[in-house]
Amino acid sequence: MSEQSRVAIVTGAARGIGAATALRLAADGLAVAVVDLEESAAASTVEAIVAAGGRAIAVGADVADRVQVEAAVERIAAELGAPGVLVNNAGVLRDNLLFKMSDADWDTVLGVHLRGAFLFTQAAQKHMVGQRWGRIVNLSSTSALGNRGQANYAAAKAGLQGFTKTLAIELGPFGITANAVAPGFIVTDMTAATAARIGVEFEEFQRLGAAEIPVRRVGRPEDVAHTISYLASEGASFVSGQVIYVAGGPRD
Incomplete structure (x- = not known):
């Protein structure tokens, strides 16, 4: 199957890294399902893809809700074709220090990041297994x-690394690779929210961040999208179970 006939699902794709990834995959020739909590929120990303000559649809779904996720994947398969690429990007922040973190803060973050990735992967993998490619x-x-202040988010993101490595082992025999991308400081609405939480102007927050990064700049959503584009390509068929830090320097 050529890349021009492949279908990608990108969750949390209304803005930020998700939107940049959807646009990049569309530029690579894939049809893209732009998934976000509200279908209307995904419209601008879809419009940008279509305006550039690509194919895309907006899909609304709560990634932590099994019924909504399964319905979304079936709709995508019916309208665009069987998905071969899945980017589990949907995420939320509920930052707080451990002693002030509520059950809801914990459950919401783990639900969106970990349960969301589990549900979308489970629903999409059967299409990939059928194609013997994913x-x-x-x-x-x-x-x-x-x-600091992100016990829930850190746990979810570390959990996704273990999830990824297990997927690589289980799904590899079916021609499916699984990898994780771990961004560092990327300029998005979420990092702006972090700056606001700690009481620092966002421009100053970026300046301070860049000073700590070896390449001396903060990241942009497109930096992450380029890496995802490679991992989604035919050329990355022998790369699986890896965690790639897109952070302007080495990380442990």
Whole structure:
């Protein structure tokens, strides 16, 4: 199957890394299902893809809800074709120090990141197994290594790395690879929210961040999208079970 006939699902694709990834995969020739909690939120990403000559549909789904996820994947298969690429990008923040973190803070973050990736992968993999080809890319983070005020987010992102490695083992015999991308400081609405939480102007937050990064700049969503594009390609067929840090320097 040529890349021009492949179908990709990108969750959390209304903005930020998800939108940049959807646009990049569309530019690579894939049809893209742009998934977000509200279908209307995904419209601008779809419009940008279509305006550039690509194929895309907007799909609304709560990634932590099995019924909605399974319905979304079946709709995508019916309208675009069987998915061969899945990018589990949907995420939320509920930052707080451990002693102030509520059950809801914990459950929401683990639900969206981990349960969401589990449900979408489970629903999509049967189509990939049928094609004997697939690419799964999960969005982890440098926060998986630990980050103050993010016990929930760090746990979810570290969990996604273990999930990814297990997928690589289980699905590899069917021609399916699974990898994780772990961004560092990327300029998005989520990092802006982090700056606001700690009471730092976002421009200053970026300046301070860049000073700690070996390449001396903060990342952009497109930096992550380029890496995902490679992992989703035919050329990455011998790369599986890996965690690639897109962080402007080495990470442990």
